[in-house]
Amino acid sequence: MSATSVKRPAPVADLDWDSARMRSLAERAVGLYAEYLDGLDAMRIARDVPAGRVREAVVRPVPAEGLDDDELIDHLRDVLVEWGVQCGHPRFLAYVTGSGTVPGAVADMLASAVNMNVGGWQLSPSASEIEMALMRWFCDRFGMPATAGGLLLSGGAMANMVGLKAARDHAAGWDTRRDGIAAGPPLAIYATEETHVVTDRAADALGLGTAAVRRLPVDDGLRMVPSALAERIAADRADGVRPMAVVATAGTTSTGAVDPIEDIARICAEQDVWLHVDAAYGGPAVLADDLRPQLAGVEHADSIAFDPHKWLYIAQSAGCVLVRDLQHLADAYQVHATYVWQDTERTGAGVSLGELGPQYSRGFQALKVWLSLLAHGSAAYGRRISHDAELARYMAARVEERPDMELATPVGLSICCFAYVPEPPAAAEYVSRLNERIMTELQLDGRVYISNAVLGDRFALRACFVNHRTEADDVDVVLDVVAELGARLDGEMR
């Protein structure tokens, strides 16, 4: 080394933990994870406490000097177990919330440890290739062609938004990215009253405005009516509006209804309109032989929103958008930045996934999905997805044999909607209010956790089976708790 008079900075190694230091914390964390798995069934799912009390219990000042491992683990136990909500608990059946797989959690830790940036191929060659392969595997499951591909995103909201952005830029007929949407005729999106509100958010964010979303009425099964769709498209065209995309839902959030995708696809082909399928919840039905026929026609989609963090049981967050031609994502998102210059001659042209969507730097989210699929195998997924639908049907059958409950809708995929009905009978408006109170009390009770659907003017209780830990005994407990709370609250409210 050449002599120098320049003062050399001394090392600052406080943040640089070696493997022994890592082990000390990580092995304690694994112990906490084991404690969680062993104790989950007996845990309270949620607590009946006000926000201020939670804040007091979990928020602590950031110390100037780091805490020791025992203090860190005690804090993690407080945050994650004592004061958290246990969405992975076998009797958590609310919203559409995946339960979280063990291989996924392990993958998350290691993906963070190695920390590739999956925005650029050269920063993440293996991770980028895994994400591409995973997306291709999903596309194949949906029956999409060889040109198809996709991108992992944070969840259904972003997946629908990116799918509709690709639709806008492809279907508008002018350069929307350069000139904006004001440079052409008004654009319209076709959905139903049951379509998830993220379609409205996407229309807003894409500059169309929420009024561009045509909320078509539904049939008795809460599905899109193809003839009404065709009529509305024709009426819009006559008014000088350009139909941009149809959003068909494969598994609505409230009841699990599946729009008639085959018929909708036919209309989209005839009318040359982009078909986007929101399969954020119901998509995994394609992995279960008995459920797959319900999604017939999904192979015609131009884009699909599909969330591994729902019915593939992956921990939040992991959604993806799949497009019929990967080029559509490049057309919607590619930009040129001089500061991300990359060689393509020596390494070949790997795809930089940051060019295909709204995020530039990206983590290796795909690993938790990939490792879960590798560890469990697709057959186990198919069996469990089918079993979830069976549990929803079991719940419906149990509801039907009880005098104090009634089914609110037929089971759709793996969702059962029902209501507690008091004795003596009461007005519908009272029954709705009673069920609303039941849900609130039940979510604070801690033994079980379900959510609701509003069907017309009726408030229904709703159990969504996307939890790989739930079994028939859990369903029985949910119904018993509903009956217990229903009888008590009815007594208080009359």
Ligand SMILES: Cc1ncc(COP(=O)(O)O)c(C=O)c1O
């Ligand atoms: C059909 C459907 N689409 C979109 C979403 C929004 O997904 P996320 O909450 O992952 O953004 C949901 C959420 O439940 C959904 O069920």
